[in-house]
Amino acid sequence: MRRVSEVQLGFKSLAPYQDLQTDQAIILAYEILTDPRNRAKHILRATASVILSLLYDQAPLKSLNDSSVKLMDEYLHKTVRAAQPGNNLVEMFSILEYIPAYLSKWKRESIADFRKFSSMFEEKYLSVKERMLSGEQRSSFCATLLENGPEKHGLSDLESAWAAATIYGAAYETTARTLSWFLFLMIHFPDVQKKAQDEIEAVVGRSRMPSFSDMNHLPYVRALIKEILRWRPPVAMGIPHASVEDDYYEGQLIPKGSVCISSICSINRDPEVYGADAERFRPERHLNPDGTMKDEKGDGHFTFGFGRRECVGKHFANKALLIEISMLLWAIRIEAPAGATIPYVSEDVGEGVISRPPDFECVIEPRFEGAGMTLKQARDMIFQTADHNGRE
Numbered sequence: 001m002r003r004v005s006e007v008q009l010g011f012k013s014l015a016p017y018q019d020l021q022t023d024q025a026i027i028l029a030y031e032i033l034t035d036p037r038n039r040a041k042h043i044l045r046a047t048a049s050v051i052l053s054l055l056y057d058q059a060p061l062k063s064l065n066d067s068s069v070k071l072m073d074e075y076l077h078k079t080v081r082a083a084q085p086g087n088n089l090v091e092m093f094s095i096l097e098y099i100p101a102y103l104s105k106w107k108r109e110s111i112a113d114f115r116k117f118s119s120m121f122e123e124k125y126l127s128v129k130e131r132m133l134s135g136e137q138r139s140s141f142c143a144t145l146l147e148n149g150p151e152k153h154g155l156s157d158l159e160s161a162w163a164a165a166t167i168y169g170a171a172y173e174t175t176a177r178t179l180s181w182f183l184f185l186m187i188h189f190p191d192v193q194k195k196a197q198d199e200i201e202a203v204v205g206r207s208r209m210p211s212f213s214d215m216n217h218l219p220y221v222r223a224l225i226k227e228i229l230r231w232r233p234p235v236a237m238g239i240p241h242a243s244v245e246d247d248y249y250e251g252q253l254i255p256k257g258s259v260c261i262s263s264i265c266s267i268n269r270d271p272e273v274y275g276a277d278a279e280r281f282r283p284e285r286h287l288n289p290d291g292t293m294k295d296e297k298g299d300g301h302f303t304f305g306f307g308r309r310e311c312v313g314k315h316f317a318n319k320a321l322l323i324e325i326s327m328l329l330w331a332i333r334i335e336a337p338a339g340a341t342i343p344y345v346s347e348d349v350g351e352g353v354i355s356r357p358p359d360f361e362c363v364i365e366p367r368f369e370g371a372g373m374t375l376k377q378a379r380d381m382i383f384q385t386a387d388h389n390g391r392e
Contacts, residue, residue, distance in 0.1 A: 014316055016139045017054055018212045021320050023382045024050040025327040026209065027060060030375040033332050036364035040180065047176040048072065048168075050320055055164045056128055057140035059386040068124070072168050075117050079169050080354060094257070117165070118158055125161035141167065171313045175320060177234040177356045182325055184357035185228060185281065186334040187342055192283060196221050196329050197367065206368050209378065210326040212319070218326065219293050223286035223300075225321050230268045230301035231281050236355050238262035241309060267302045331371045335363045 028046035032039045041064060048069050049061040058068065082088065088106065090096040101107040128142040142164050145155075155163065186193040199220045204210050215222065240259050247254045254260070269278040274285060286300045287293060294300075299318075304311040311317070336342050343358040366372050 014319060017316070018319070018323075020053045021050055021323050022211065022327075023060060024053075024320075025324040026375055026378045027382060028324055029327045029331045030372070030379045032328065032364060033366060033372055033375065036362070039183065039364070043176050043179045044172075045069075046324070047172055047179070047320075051168050051171050051175075053140070054316065055141045055167060056124055057131075057138050057143065060382060062383075071117075071120050072165070072172065075165065076169050076172060078113060080173070118162070121161040121165040122158055125157060125164060129157075167313055170311060171317055173354050174234040175317050177354055178228060178232075178321060179324060181228055181232045181234075181357050182225075182328070183334055183362065184360055185232075187336045187360065187362055189281060190335070192224060192281075193329070193334060195283075196224050197333075200326060200330050204330060206370065209374065210323065210330050212323060214326070215322055219287060219291060220283065221326055221329065222293060222322065223283040225318070225325055226286045226300035227281060227283040229299070229303045229321075230274070232355070232357075233264045233268060233301070233303040234354055234356075235303070236263075236265040238264045238305065239309075262302075262305070264302055264305075329367075331367060331375055333365050333367045335365075337361050337363050 024046045027049075028042055031042035031046075035042065045061055045064050048064070048066075049058075052058040052068055052072075053060070056068075061069065090106070096104070099107070101111060125142055128140060129146055132143060132146055142160070145160055145163070199218055200210065203214055203217045210218075238261055240261050243254050243256055243258045243260055245256050268274075271278045277285075286295070299314070304314040304317075340361050343360055
């Protein structure tokens with residue numbers, strides 16, 4: 001399943017999805033500008049919407065009350081809990097694996113959840129299959145998988161359905177939390193916000209919105225996103241993995257089957273790699289003295305993991321963050337309320353393996369006159385087009 005996802009979410013395979021990513025960036029910027037108090041909900045809705053569109057060609061979501069979101073949220077909640085180190089005793093006492101299900105509550109619950117989610121995921125996958133047979137389906141992860149023939153990869157319908165669902169699980173909260181960190185950090189670092197907006201002003205102007213064709217001309221914005229992901233990785237301790245064979249590290253035996261957790265946050269702040277100021281938030285570290293990117297191809301961090309288990313959706317996530325953050329910087333100004341006490345950046349909140357910024361207040365205003373109207377007109381056109389095409 002991983003190989004299929006790697007092929008379909010590779011950098012060169014994502015061009016067909018740039019329009020849907022741009023659409024969600026427009027909708028998100030409009031929602032945050034007009035309803036800043038509910039910005040967290042808007043971020044979650046936009047993130048869910050762009051991933052569901054990628055996977056199933058689902059129409060843009062208008063709220064978080066959509067049944068697909070509720071299904072995926074339940075799945076994600078249980079997955080995050082299961083990924084917490086020490087949350088399952090079988091990880092520490094492997095003999096529990098051999099206890100039959102009728103004597104093991106965790107096994108019974110796991111089997112029931114697997115059957116429940118399998119049925120729901122397969123239903124969504126097969127709905128894409130039905131639309132393809134009727135000629136209604138457009139580009140999506142599942143449609144491309146079906147066109148290429150999942151049997152070539154040895155995948156059943158059920159395995160293909162799970163391949164799609166796991167992408168949602170990997171991308172949803174991590175992408176959403178990065179956007180939340182962006183808003184939070186712009187309050188703490190107004191000089192960084194101004195530099196990024198000055199760059200967008202010079203490249204994009206005010207008569208049009210940012211597009212993917214602008215991105216190669218926005219090195220500071222790209223450096224800003226790299227620095228957010230380096231400095232505040234949404235999964236600070238990484239996802240637990242297991243060693244496939246006995247190994248030694250600095251003379252210490254790591255037995256086969258050991259649970260291994262990478263301290264992503266510590267790795268991202270290694271002074272030997274990032275310099276003596278590795279603890280500082282400084283986008284310029286990713287730029288040459290002339291303002292160009294130091295490394296056009298590298299991530300500049302290890303937030304997406306490394307090696308064979310690197311996040312397969314990192315290119316899609318990077319593109320989504322790039323257009324969404326560029327759109328927000330183009331449209332809005334983010335400030336701390338006068339006299340308000342803003343939580344310190346180290347006061348992050350852990351939710352399972354995911355971290356998010358502490359609750360904070362902010363003032364969000366249009367960056368220039370006409371920004372809101374431009375976004376509204378574009379947003380209305382997006383929903384009208386989706387309704388006209390009969391997308392659900």
